[in-house]
Amino acid sequence: MRYPFGKNRGNWNKWIKVILVVSVAILVFLATGPFREEPGLIPGFSLLTEVNAVFESVLYYPTRWFSSIFHPSIYGSGNPEILTLKHRIVALEKELAYYREVKLENIELRKELNLKRHTRLNLLIAKVIAVDGIPWIRSMILNKGLSDGVTELSPVLVGKDNSGEGGLVAGEVVDVTLHTCRLLLITDYDCRIAAVDQRSRVRGILMGQGHGICSLKFVQNGKDIRVGDIIVTSGLDGIFPKGFLLGKVISVSPDVTHGLFQTVIVKPFVNLNYITWVGIVLKTKMMH
Numbered sequence: 001m002r003y004p005f006g007k008n009r010g011n012w013n014k015w016i017k018v019i020l021v022v023s024v025a026i027l028v029f030l031a032t033g034p035f036r037e038e039p040g041l042i043p044g045f046s047l048l049t050e051v052n053a054v055f056e057s058v059l060y061y062p063t064r065w066f067s068s069i070f071h072p073s074i075y076g077s078g079n080p081e082i083l084t085l086k087h088r089i090v091a092l093e094k095e096l097a098y099y100r101e102v103k104l105e106n107i108e109l110r111k112e113l114n115l116k117r118h119t120r121l122n123l124l125i126a127k128v129i130a131v132d133g134i135p136w137i138r139s140m141i142l143n144k145g146l147s148d149g150v151t152e153l154s155p156v157l158v159g160k161d162n163s164g165e166g167g168l169v170a171g172e173v174v175d176v177t178l179h180t181c182r183l184l185l186i187t188d189y190d191c192r193i194a195a196v197d198q199r200s201r202v203r204g205i206l207m208g209q210g211h212g213i214c215s216l217k218f219v220q221n222g223k224d225i226r227v228g229d230i231i232v233t234s235g236l237d238g239i240f241p242k243g244f245l246l247g248k249v250i251s252v253s254p255d256v257t258h259g260l261f262q263t264v265i266v267k268p269f270v271n272l273n274y275i276t277w278v279g280i281v282l283k284t285k286m287m288h
Contacts, residue, residue, distance in 0.1 A: 121241060123157070123279035124148055129180070138188040138208065138272070139171075144280060145179040152176055155240045155281040156183050158270045168245050168270040169193065169233060170278055181280075185272050186246065187212055194237035195246055200224040203234055206246055206266060214247060216264035221254055223262065231266050241281065245269050 126148075130141035144150050150173060157167040171191055175182040184191050187208040195206040195216060202223045204216040219225055229249040235242030251265035 121157075121279075122282045124150065124282055126150075126181075126278055126280050128183075128276055128278065138185040138191075138210065139174070140183045140185070140275065142173075142181050142183055142278065142280070143179070145177050145181050147178050149282050150176050150181050150280055151283055153239050154181075154283060155244075157244060157279045157281065158275060158277075159279070167279070168268075169240065170270050170272070170275060172239065173280065183278065186214055186268055186270075187272060192237075193240055193246065194234045195231050196234040197225050197249075198230040198232050199226075200229070203236075204264065206231065209265075212268070212272065213250075214266045214268060216249070216266055217261070219262045219264050220260065221262055225249065225252055225262065225264055227252055 124144055126142040126144040128140045129143045132139045132141075142150075142156075152173055152175070154173040156170045156172060158170045159167060169186055171183050171185040171188070172193075173181045174184040174190075185208070186193065186206065187210060189208050189210060191208040193206045194203070196203045197216075200223070202219060202225050204219045206214050207217050209215050216225075216231060227249050231246045231249065233240040233242055233244045233246060247266040247268040249264060250267045251263070253263045255261045255263050
């Protein structure tokens with residue numbers, strides 16, 4: 001038979017006696033010493049608290065040392081080379097964000113330049129320098145004015161894509177100073193544009209409704225107009241050139257209030273939240 005401490009069972013009995021004596025001594029110490037339990041506490045609670053504190057103090061410094069190696073920003077300065085690399089990464093991220101913004105701005109500018117190159121209209125390229133913060137007024141400030149030949153009610157277009165073909169209507173100029181002008185966006189309540197359904201040739205007046213949508217007004221009940229139809233400028237208002245894209249019909253319903261006209265909701269093609277460059281149509285050479 002094998003024994004835990006070999007064949008000498010005498011040694012095993014001695015160890016049992018030693019353990020019993022030490023246990024009794026600890027119990028006596030707890031009952032009479034500084035770890036005496038306060039009334040109402042769980043037996044042994046004070047001892048457990050002290051033992052836990054000893055373990056925490058023993059483990060604290062090794063843990064902090066290892067953490068300072070992997071997380072120098074949290075525990076001390078750490079390796080200077082690592083901190084230098086971190087600062088360099090932050091600087092490169094800022095530089096990358098700047099060049100991304102420049103790239104996007106150049107893409108928008110290229111659209112306007114291509115539109116100017118391919119259209120018969122006399123376009124003046126302008127940059128958006130401010131946006132109105134008033135919710136019910138949808139307008140922007142452009143960096144061109146009277147000194148550049150801009151006049152009130154000048155149409156404002158945005159390039160559809162880099163091909164330069166076609167153009168999206170952004171709005172019209174309503175106020176002009178010597179070096180700036182105000183662009184009233186097509187979603188503003190005061191913006192009205194003569195429009196026509198590209199498929200059925202049904203005419204109406206496109207009016208801004210705020211919240212990024214427009215409505216095609218004065219379309220009689222029974223007229224052929226459907227969801228998905230493309231709405232373009234008709235050129236009959238004497239302001240906007242004919243055939244430029246306005247938006248797509250997203251909803252058609254009868255006017256239950258008056259019973260004469262349909263309620264036609266149009267979603268503009270131009271993303272008004274991302275306009276940075278536009279083309280102002282100068283009236284002196286505007287062709288329909």
